[in-house]
Amino acid sequence: MNYPSKLIEEAVGEIAKLPGIGKKTALRLALHLLKRDGEQTASLAEALVKMRLNTQYCHQCHNISDDELCQICINPRRDASVVCIVEDTRDVLAIENTSQFKGLYHVLGGIISPLEGIGPGDLNIDSLLSRLSDNGCEVREIILALSPTMEGDTTAFYLTKRLRQFSVKLSTIARGIPIGGDLEYADEVTLGRSIVSRIAYE
């Protein structure tokens, strides 16, 4: 495509490097910024650079944080005896939004995926093990909250093997028919699993 301006072309190229944004969308965004007040572009650029330079990962759970320890880890009202293992920060946010979990997290920073060349060594697994080996460790239960995909299951299998040495209860989030889901349209694997792992009425 012949862009009317070199500067636009550069900006479109940079925007289109973001995931899920192609050249056409990038151009739309660039033209939007051109139409708006210059301040909007300036504050967008500043917010991005400030975020990139100043955020860090929590030393304990590897969640994104403004300080050495994240707001969840330093919160005395959270239950430090339960740790939920998730793939990334977005999963922490998703679980936090449910208001159903009061424990701490451990963010793996990815998932084992041989296809993408991501092995256990690329994830925050060693720090999880040393967190559990620590003398003052209060962790009694670990919940694996990984996506029910091939990669998620591989990671869960690897983790359960590594975590067996610790005297902690291991569990995984329930798989089944989503609330509001229609049995008729559920896939066979999910429906089958939901029967195998049926929940008894108390």
Added chain:
Amino acid sequence: MNYPSKLIEEAVGEIAKLPGIGKKTALRLALHLLKRDGEQTASLAEALVKMRLNTQYCHQCHNISDDELCQICINPRRDASVVCIVEDTRDVLAIENTSQFKGLYHVLGGIISPLEGIGPGDLNIDSLLSRLSDNGCEVREIILALSPTMEGDTTAFYLTKRLRQFSVKLSTIARGIPIGGDLEYADEVTLGRSIVSRIAYE
């Protein structure tokens, strides 16, 4: 949503101001930038600010340009006797990509839309009229290339009224069944128009 970091929250807020990007996508983009090299964020921010500060609109056709006149207007090989009127720069790019038009453009910078409060005064119409009134004006034909929507048709109607005073040929791009389109699935208005404005074999 409770963001793990104020800086992320600010960045997400700024990204989500862009059209078509919600908070979830904005978070995904922010986390993507955090995972990548800091240089990517820096060059994205720089490209945006540079673009916003340094691009201008062509004094003649209002297309985006690095200089006072855009590369199309200063190109001596373009046919200055035909001017194509479009809504915005994206339409110029789309038409340029067809390689079927060798004339010049006039970018209105919007379209008449009473619902959004955009009237003729907000568009680059006065400059079009003065461009045509100019003594050295070579324009012989004006092509309206506006979207076949209510707003596009309103704008076209308004323009034809204003342009009648000049001795220029007025035309609009053809409406009809798209190439590769299936008659069966074409909407009635388009199919009806394509019969009314049928093209005789020569």
